[in-house]
Amino acid sequence: xxxxxxxxxxxxxxxxxxxxxxxxxxxxxxxxxxxxxxxxxxxxxxxxxxxxxxxxxxxxxxxxxxxxxxxxxxxxxxxxxxxxxxxxxxxxxxxxxxxxxxxxxxxxxxxxxxxxxxxxxxxxxxxxxxxxxxxxxxxxxxxxxxxxxxxxxxxxxxxxxxxxxxxxxxxxxxxxxxxxxxxxxxxxx
Amino acid sequence: xxxxxxxxxxxxxxxxxxxxxxxxxxxxxxxxxxxxxxxxxxxxxxxxxxxxxxxxxxxxxxxxxxxxxxxxxxxxxxxxxxxxxxxxxxxxxxxxxxxxxxxxxxxxxxxxxxxxxxxxxxxxxxxxxxxxxxxxxxxxxxxxxxxxxxxxxxxxxxxxxxxxxxxxxxxxxxxxxxxxxxxxxxxxxxxxxxxxxxxxxxxxxxxxxxxxxxxxxxxxxxxxxxxxxxxxxxxxxxxxxxxxxxxxxxxxxxxxxxxxxxxxxxxxxxx
Ligand SMILES: C[S@@+](CC[C@H](N)C(=O)[O-])C[C@H]1O[C@@H](n2cnc3c(N)ncnc32)[C@H](O)[C@@H]1O
Numbered sequence: 001x002x003x004x005x006x007x008x009x010x011x012x013x014x015x016x017x018x019x020x021x022x023x024x025x026x027x028x029x030x031x032x033x034x035x036x037x038x039x040x041x042x043x044x045x046x047x048x049x050x051x052x053x054x055x056x057x058x059x060x061x062x063x064x065x066x067x068x069x070x071x072x073x074x075x076x077x078x079x080x081x082x083x084x085x086x087x088x089x090x091x092x093x094x095x096x097x098x099x100x101x102x103x104x105x106x107x108x109x110x111x112x113x114x115x116x117x118x119x120x121x122x123x124x125x126x127x128x129x130x131x132x133x134x135x136x137x138x139x140x141x142x143x144x145x146x147x148x149x150x151x152x153x154x155x156x157x158x159x160x161x162x163x164x165x166x167x168x169x170x171x172x173x174x175x176x177x178x179x180x181x182x183x184x185x186x187x188x189x
Numbered sequence: 190x191x192x193x194x195x196x197x198x199x200x201x202x203x204x205x206x207x208x209x210x211x212x213x214x215x216x217x218x219x220x221x222x223x224x225x226x227x228x229x230x231x232x233x234x235x236x237x238x239x240x241x242x243x244x245x246x247x248x249x250x251x252x253x254x255x256x257x258x259x260x261x262x263x264x265x266x267x268x269x270x271x272x273x274x275x276x277x278x279x280x281x282x283x284x285x286x287x288x289x290x291x292x293x294x295x296x297x298x299x300x301x302x303x304x305x306x307x308x309x310x311x312x313x314x315x316x317x318x319x320x321x322x323x324x325x326x327x328x329x330x331x332x333x334x335x336x337x338x339x340x341x342x343x344x345x346x347x348x349x350x351x352x353x354x355x356x357x358x359x360x361x362x363x364x365x366x367x368x369x370x371x372x373x374x375x376x377x378x379x380x381x382x383x384x385x386x387x388x389x390x391x392x393x394x395x396x397x398x399x400x401x402x403x404x405x406x407x408x409x410x411x412x413x414x415x416x417x418x419x420x421x422x423x424x425x426x427x428x429x430x431x432x433x434x435x436x437x438x439x440x441x442x443x444x445x446x447x448x449x450x451x452x453x454x455x456x457x458x459x460x
Contacts, residue, residue: 068405068434081434086404087218090194095216096434097401099223100261115218 007189008123009072009088009117010035013109013139015131017159022055022129022166024179026077028187029061035189037061037077038088038116040107042131045083046163052079068096080107087115103135115137122147125189127182128173129153131163140172151158151175194414196236197221210324210450211387214411221258227256240362254446258325260297262304263344266432268351271303273453275353278428279311282396288317291395291422293386295321298332299345303352304399305375306361310354314378320393322384333381339364365433386415392420393397401432410437410454416440423458430455 014022018041026037043051051063055077056063063077072078072092080086084096086107102108113126113136126143128136130153144150152173155161169171177185198213201220205211224239233239243250264269264326274419288308295301308314323329337345340394346358360367384392386403398419405410419429420442429446431454437443446456 029254067436069409069439084434087216087222089216089218095217095218097216097406098260098262098405098432099219111222115222118221120219135239 004032005189006123007125009116009122009153010037010062010125010127010186010189011113011143012037012039012127012129013041013113013131013136014039014129015109015133015135015160015163017130018042019051019054021153021159021179023058024185025127025129025183026055026059026061027062028183029059029077031060031062031075033061033075035186036072036110038066038072038073038080038086039077040080040086040112042105042107042109042135043082043084044061048082055079059077066094069093080112082107085111088119089115090119093120103138104133105135109136110139112120114142117142117148119147119157120146120148124148125151125186127151127153128164128167130158132160133163134166135165136163137170137172140167141170142172144172151185152175152180153182154178191238191420194296196240197224200236202333203240203244204250208250210385214387214408214414215406216408217362219357219406223257227304230256233460238366254453255325258323258328259367260296260328260402262402263341263348264298264355265276265345265348266300266303266351267453268353269432270433270453271275271352271402272449273455274304274430275307278455279307279313279442279447280426283311283313284318285396285447288313288397289393289429290319290393290397290399291393292319292321293323293384293398293419295323295332295381296325297328297337298335298381299337299353300378300399300401301332301381302335302361302371302375303349305379306349306354309375311415312358312437314375317378319379321379321381324383324385331379335376336368337371339367339369342369346444355421377401386418387411391418393422396419396424397428397430399430401430402435404435405432409415411443412439416442420445420458425458427458427460428455429458 054088066078152164152167155165201213363372445460447459449455
């Protein structure tokens with residue numbers, strides 16, 4: 001796995017305002033990016049594949065909605081399907097669950113982040129972007145506690161500052177960066 | 190493997206040996222999450238401590254099982270699935286003199302009543318018997334009572350309409366205070382019973398099996414086992430409906446199923 005450096009995966013959580021923030025970050029990634037990128041974006045459950053299609057239009061790297069039990073692979077951006085929690089198993093595969101909402105959300109960023117922290121420990125980068133609730137703060141803290149690198153989008157820049165601010169207030173963010181800085185940071189992984 | 194993982198595996202093993210509930214082939218991440226929640230809620234510090242409590246006290250075990258399988262469900266969840274079921278499967282089932290259905294992992298029953306409504310509207314319910322099963326006894330009790338919070342009805346009604354329903358939905362239940370009770374005429378042909386997909390056997394032959402959002406909780410090995418169980422329980426040309434994000438990919442019976450509606454995950458047993 002971690003052939004290219006100290007990290008094995010990147011997880012990103014986004015809510016309101018997430019589409020444009022994600023486009024900025026993912027648009028900069030080459031098709032051959034050396035890590036898997038796994039994303040929970042809060043979304044309406046009726047729009048089955050819309051988010052993936054919009055992002056794919058603007059990105060070189062492959063974007064796809066997670067299929068349950070598939071293996072996590074580098075160079076792919078995985079998006080959690082609407083109405084399911086997304087978790088990462090210790091054997092590097094995805095699983096989905098219909099458990100009740102967490103932080104009023106399904107998929108929940110906390111659920112993804114906490115399971116990813118358990119699997120990747122210090123080889124994980126966690127990023128919390130714009131949003132109007134506090135999903136992701138507890139998950140980011142779990143990543144930090146496991147020794148991973150944690151980043152919150154700068155609340156000044158975020159379209160909806162509440163979510164990155166909640167992560168910062170919880171003491172979960174090692175770095176507070178703008179989207180441009182996040183781009184540079186992950187391109188150098 | 191670290192010590193916490195070993196303790197976790199030992200916990201599942203002892204539950205299997207002492208109580209006969211087998212969670213060892215469940216997808217681990219969700220089970221771990223739930224175990225951690227349970228421990229946090231009950232202020233239990235370590236897994237061995239939890240194991241001791243569970244194995245000593247059946248009441249604690251009951252609570253634990255409850256937590257491990259609690260879920261949310263709704264009526265006509267994923268309306269296009271029900272629409273397709275109505276349009277493709279029910280027509281073909283109409284040719285049978287007597288129809289048996291198995292709804293596996295029915296949780297609190299909303300799915301079962303949705304199916305009963307479909308069959309009623311197509312004039313098939315009086316010659317249909319629906320077996321609805323789950324491992325969670327408390328959920329089954331709720332399902333049997335058929336009583337749900339009034340506040341959920343708005344969502345359920347919207348789903349029903351999106352699924353192609355065009356009757357006044359409120360005719361299927363009576364509301365009292367904040368609760369609704371589904372009509373006796375729907376319940377008459379439903380049998381609710383405990384059944385554990387991981388350990389129990391087939392118990393009948395069915396023209397239709399519906400098992401949605403249960404297999405996602407299992408690892409590939411258990412998924413294969415359960416799909417084999419369904420395969421054995423289906424009559425020739427019987428139908429099988431799964432959840433939106435589930436697939437037959439990990440089943441060695443995959444080639445014996447044919448797509449009826451690929452997108453809505455409805456299949457037919459061909460052989
Ligand atoms: C997410 S719910 C699905 C409810 C409904 N089918 C739906 O799609 O909305 C999962 C259900 O599977 C049940 N379940 C879990 N393991 C099971 C097993 N081994 N055998 C039978 N049911 C099981 C749980 O108790 C829970 O009610």
